[in-house]
Amino acid sequence: MNLFQTLKEDNLFDGSFLDKSLIQFCFANLIQRDMDQVILEWNVHRISRSRNSISPTGKPAIMFEMPSLYNADNYLIPVPSFATDEMSIHCAYNSYPCDKDFYDLCNILISENICTQL
Numbered sequence: 304m305n306l307f308q309t310l311k312e313d314n315l316f317d318g319s320f321l322d323k324s325l326i327q328f329c330f331a332n333l334i335q336r337d338m339d340q341v342i343l344e345w346n347v348h349r350i351s352r353s354r355n356s357i358s359p360t361g362k363p364a365i366m367f368e369m370p371s372l373y374n375a376d377n378y379l380i381p382v383p384s385f386a387t388d389e390m391s392i393h394c395a396y397n398s399y400p401c402d403k404d405f406y407d408l409c410n411i412l413i414s415e416n417i418c419t420q421l
Contacts, residue, residue: 324405331400 310316346364
């Protein structure tokens, strides 16, 4: 993440649509992969006992899946599949890491550059 700060400090990033789209095109999938790894590691790490805390200890994934082991209540509310299907209609799923037109343009430029390098 220091790279992004350096780009900004060196006035190579001004937050414009073009700059944001370039960052998204180049780094969105990498950032998502790293965030997914953080989630996996967080959910299986052990929360240690703390002297001045009444917080539970254990692994977050187990604490979530089996709250009764920690004398906690399960506050999950089952949602019928028809409701989630209905709500998914209203969700915007993005297949591209940035604006689609910008994504297409970048791929054209990449393919042209590859062809000229051969």
